[in-house]
Each structure stands twice: as C-alpha cells, then as structure tokens.
Amino acid sequence: MKLTLRGVIFSALFAAFLVLFSFFKISLPVSPVPITLQTLAVMLAGGLLGARYGFLSMALVVVLTALGFPMLHGSGGIGIVLGPTGGFIMIWPFSALLIGLILPRIRVKNGVVGFISTFLVLEIFGSLLLYLAGVPWLMYKVPAYTFATAMVQGCYPFLLGDAIKAAVAAFIVASVRQVFPPQRLTGSSSHSIIQQDNKRDTFAN
Numbered sequence: 001m002k003l004t005l006r007g008v009i010f011s012a013l014f015a016a017f018l019v020l021f022s023f024f025k026i027s028l029p030v031s032p033v034p035i036t037l038q039t040l041a042v043m044l045a046g047g048l049l050g051a052r053y054g055f056l057s058m059a060l061v062v063v064l065t066a067l068g069f070p071m072l073h074g075s076g077g078i079g080i081v082l083g084p085t086g087g088f089i090m091i092w093p094f095s096a097l098l099i100g101l102i103l104p105r106i107r108v109k110n111g112v113v114g115f116i117s118t119f120l121v122l123e124i125f126g127s128l129l130l131y132l133a134g135v136p137w138l139m140y141k142v143p144a145y146t147f148a149t150a151m152v153q154g155c156y157p158f159l160l161g162d163a164i165k166a167a168v169a170a171f172i173v174a175s176v177r178q179v180f181p182p183q184r185l186t187g188s189s190s191h192s193i194i195q196q197d198n199k200r201d202t203f204a205n
Helices: 005-021 038-066 086-090 092-105 111-141 147-154 156-179 190-204
Strands: none
Touching: 005 038, 038 086, 038 092, 038 111, 038 156, 086 092, 086 111, 092 111, 111 147, 111 156, 147 156
C-alpha cells in the first residue's frame, strides 16, 4: 500500500516528538537506563497514526540514529542503538505497530471502559513489551548483570512512570481518535474514513 503525503508528514512530526521527548532525561546513578518521555511518543505514534505510519515514524528515528544523526538526547551513531539501552530503542517501531493494529479492534471507545481498554493496550504494548526486549539486551551488553540485577536496573524503577505515561497517552488518544481516526489524520482513502465513521456512529448509538 502506497504512502500518503499527509501520512509521511505526520510520521516525520511524531518522529520529531520522539527526538524532543528524548531531551527530557533523568539519569539514574544506579542504572544505564535513563528516565525519559520517549515511550510517551511511541504510544502516541501508534495510537494516533495507526500501525503503518506509527511504525514508520519510530523507525525513522531508529535508522537515522544508527546512521549517526544526533536524534536521541543529542547523540547518534550505531553505538547508541546497539548500546546497553538498545533493546528498548530497537523495539519502538514494533511497539507502535502493535498499538496501531490492536487499538482499532477495541469496540468500546467512549467512557471509562474505552479509556481503560486504551490504557491497557498502551501499557502492555507501549511499556511492558519494551522490557521484554530491553532487559535481555541489557543483560547481553552487561554480562555481569543477572536477570534480577537487570530487572532492578532496567525495569522496576520505570514501571510507575510508564503507567502514568500510558494514562496520559490514553486520555490524548481516546480524545483525538473520536475526531481524527488514523485514516483521516494520515490521509487514507475516503472509503476507509467512511467505514471508520460508520463504526464510531454505531458504537455511539
């Protein structure tokens, strides 16, 4: 399926959000993994752009960073992507992809149930999935780390913050998608937009 100009523009915009959010960084003295807002950008990209453009936006950052562009907190190079935190970075496009694939399948989009459903998708695929890739990679890059140590260094300190980011993203996504579903936001075919609108009207009734 071909890409639309609007979709590419929004993909670049959300890639820029990820770059910007990476500068909100708090380094921990006991861990090589910093606290950032990067996962918030991943959640928003998948939730608002859908699978294809969410993946594209995050992949742009990963590829350009690997090529040496200073995309992540002012740094770039293959050493960033393959460093101790590389597992978290490399999974970003797939996290956005899965969020974009699963969110449209949530039948209830309004009210508390819709918010909770959206939150769970974002928390599972925008946060917990990252640990499935990030923690083993951290163990691989730092051989001295046992699994328990890697969890302390790369998981436990970030769970609460990620849950808060998922809640914020769920509120934004649930609100925006009521007016601008991914098909409309990224300029997909009118047939897809009409289908999405019909579905939304059906659920509202």
